[in-house]
Amino acid sequence: MSRPSPDESGYPVNAASIRLSNAVFFISLGILAGAYVLLIVGMLVxxxxxxxxxxxxxxADADADAGWYAGLVRGPLGRALADSKIRYSIWLSLITCTLSAVLSLLVAVPAGYLMSRHRFPGRRLLDAVLDVPIVLPPLVIGLSLLILFQYPPLSYLARQIVYQIPAVVLAQFSVACAFAVRTMKATFDHIDPRCEQVAISLGCSRVQAFGWVVLPEAGRGMMTAFTLAWARSLGEFGPLLIFAGATRMKTEVLSTSVFLEMNVGNIDMAVAVSMIMVVAAMLVLILTRLCGTPA
Amino acid sequence: MISIENVCIHAGKFRLENICLSIPSGQFGVLMGRTGCGKTTILESIIGLRRIQSGRIRLFDQDVTDMNPAARGVGYVPQDGALFSGMTVRDHLAFALMIRRAGSRQIQQRVDELADLLGISHLLKRTPAGLSGGERQRVALGRALSFRPRVLCLDEPLSALDAETRSQMCELLKSVSRKTHVTTLHVTHNPEEAELLGECRLQFADGKIECLTKA
Structure with missing residues (x-):
C-alpha cells in the first residue's frame, strides 16, 4: 500500500532522492573546500x-652536553636570527610595513568614503583606476614606478627615493593602498547613511558628522584595512626588487631575504626567513579576526 | 508653520511635481500615503537632505529652500531611529547641544529634562545595542528635540513597533506635542495612527496632497 501524498498535485516529491541529492551536494562542497584547506595546511606543515x-x-651534531638549546641556536632559525643582515631585514620590514599601512589608511579612509557616499561624474572610472594596482602584475607596478621617477617633477627626487629605503615604502604602499581602499569602501557601504543625515539635521557640518558619527562606526573596518595593508606590504616583492633593489643592509626586507638566500642556494636560511614571515602573517591574521570583524 | 509651495523633486525616474502642503504652527500634522508614493522624499526635502528642482519651502515664514540642513533647525526621527552605536543615551541627548557649544550645566539640565519627559532616565548610561524598539524611538525623539527645534519631522517612527508599544508611543507623541508646541510632520501609512495623532491630517495620493481636516 502506497503512502498518501502530502499534497494533491499528483506529482509526489521523492524524499529519498532529495536526501541523496543533499548528501551529494554537501559532500562535494566538503571535498572541494577541503582540498584547498589541505593544500594551505600542507604547505605550513x-x-x-x-x-x-x-x-x-x-x-644532533652539537655537543651532547649543550642539549636542545644549542641545536636551536645552530639550526636554520637560530642562524637566521643571529645573522645581522637578516636582523636588519626584519627591522626594515616591520618599519616599512607599518609606515606603508599608515599611509594606506590615510588615503583609504577619504577615498573609501568618497567612493561609498558620493555620486559624481567619472566615479565608475575612478573606481576602475583604484583597482589597477590589484590587477596589474606586481613587477609592472615596480617598473612603472621606476619609469615615473624618470620624469619631472619626480625625477628631482629620484636620487633620494629610487633604490633607497623610501622606495621600499612607496612600492609597498602602491599595492597595499588599493586593498585598504576596497576594505574602507566596503566598511562605509555597511554604515547606515541615515546616522550621518541625522547628525547633519542636528546641526553638524559634514566634517563634524564624519568625525563624530561615521569614523567611530568605521573603527573595526579601519583596523581590518590597516592589518590587510600591513600583511600585503610584508609579502610585497616584485615592485620592491625593481624599484628599491635588493641591496643587503640597505633595501633588503624579508621577502627580498628569501629571494637572496635562495639565489645562493641557502634553502635552510630561506625557509627560516619564510617561517618568520609566516609567524608575522599569522599574528596579523589573528589580530584581524579578533578586531576586524564582529563575532 | 511648515509650508511647501509647488515643489518639484526628481530622483532618477521618480518624480514629484507641484507638491503643496501646509501645517499650521504648533500643530501635529500627519501625512498619509501608500508605501513608495514619495512621503519620505517630501520629508527629506523639508529637512534639507534632498535637493528640490523648483518651488519653495518655508518654515515659520523663513524661506529655507536653499538653506543648509544643519541650519534649518528641524528635528528628524527616521524610521529605525538611526542611533549612533558608539554613544550612550546621554550622549545622544547631549549631542546637538555639544555641537552648538552649550555649557555643560545647560546640557546636563536639558538631558535631565528630556529624559524625564520621555521616561528614559534609567537608560542614560546604556548604549543603543541593548535597547528595545520603543526605547530606541524614545531616544531618537529625545535627540531630535534636544536643541528645541521649531519643526519636528517623524518618518514612520512607529512602523516597526508592536501594537502595545505603538499605542504607548502614540500617547507619548501626543503629550510631547502638547508640552513642547513643536510643529510636527509625521509620515505614516497607518490610518489609525493618523486618526489618533493628527490635528492636521493630509492624504498623499496620485501625486497630490489633500487636507482631510477642516482649517
Whole structure:
C-alpha cells in the first residue's frame, strides 16, 4: 500500500532522492573546500617539518652536553636570527610595513568614503583606476614606478627615493593602498547613511558628522584595512626588487631575504626567513579576526 | 508653520511635481500615503537632505529652500531611529547641544529634562545595542528635540513597533506635542495612527496632497 501524498498535485516529491541529492551536494562542497584547506595546511606543515628536522639534525651534531638549546641556536632559525643582515631585514620590514599601512589608511579612509557616499561624474572610472594596482602584475607596478621617477617633477627626487629605503615604502604602499581602499569602501557601504543625515539635521557640518558619527562606526573596518595593508606590504616583492633593489643592509626586507638566500642556494636560511614571515602573517591574521570583524 | 509651495523633486525616474502642503504652527500634522508614493522624499526635502528642482519651502515664514540642513533647525526621527552605536543615551541627548557649544550645566539640565519627559532616565548610561524598539524611538525623539527645534519631522517612527508599544508611543507623541508646541510632520501609512495623532491630517495620493481636516 502506497503512502498518501502530502499534497494533491499528483506529482509526489521523492524524499529519498532529495536526501541523496543533499548528501551529494554537501559532500562535494566538503571535498572541494577541503582540498584547498589541505593544500594551505600542507604547505605550513611542510615548512614547519623542514625547520624542525633541520633543527633536530643541528642539535644532533652539537655537543651532547649543550642539549636542545644549542641545536636551536645552530639550526636554520637560530642562524637566521643571529645573522645581522637578516636582523636588519626584519627591522626594515616591520618599519616599512607599518609606515606603508599608515599611509594606506590615510588615503583609504577619504577615498573609501568618497567612493561609498558620493555620486559624481567619472566615479565608475575612478573606481576602475583604484583597482589597477590589484590587477596589474606586481613587477609592472615596480617598473612603472621606476619609469615615473624618470620624469619631472619626480625625477628631482629620484636620487633620494629610487633604490633607497623610501622606495621600499612607496612600492609597498602602491599595492597595499588599493586593498585598504576596497576594505574602507566596503566598511562605509555597511554604515547606515541615515546616522550621518541625522547628525547633519542636528546641526553638524559634514566634517563634524564624519568625525563624530561615521569614523567611530568605521573603527573595526579601519583596523581590518590597516592589518590587510600591513600583511600585503610584508609579502610585497616584485615592485620592491625593481624599484628599491635588493641591496643587503640597505633595501633588503624579508621577502627580498628569501629571494637572496635562495639565489645562493641557502634553502635552510630561506625557509627560516619564510617561517618568520609566516609567524608575522599569522599574528596579523589573528589580530584581524579578533578586531576586524564582529563575532 | 511648515509650508511647501509647488515643489518639484526628481530622483532618477521618480518624480514629484507641484507638491503643496501646509501645517499650521504648533500643530501635529500627519501625512498619509501608500508605501513608495514619495512621503519620505517630501520629508527629506523639508529637512534639507534632498535637493528640490523648483518651488519653495518655508518654515515659520523663513524661506529655507536653499538653506543648509544643519541650519534649518528641524528635528528628524527616521524610521529605525538611526542611533549612533558608539554613544550612550546621554550622549545622544547631549549631542546637538555639544555641537552648538552649550555649557555643560545647560546640557546636563536639558538631558535631565528630556529624559524625564520621555521616561528614559534609567537608560542614560546604556548604549543603543541593548535597547528595545520603543526605547530606541524614545531616544531618537529625545535627540531630535534636544536643541528645541521649531519643526519636528517623524518618518514612520512607529512602523516597526508592536501594537502595545505603538499605542504607548502614540500617547507619548501626543503629550510631547502638547508640552513642547513643536510643529510636527509625521509620515505614516497607518490610518489609525493618523486618526489618533493628527490635528492636521493630509492624504498623499496620485501625486497630490489633500487636507482631510477642516482649517
Amino acid at each position: 611542510a615548512d614547519t617539518y623542514y625547520m624542525t628536522s633541520h633543527t633536530a639534525s643541528a642539535a
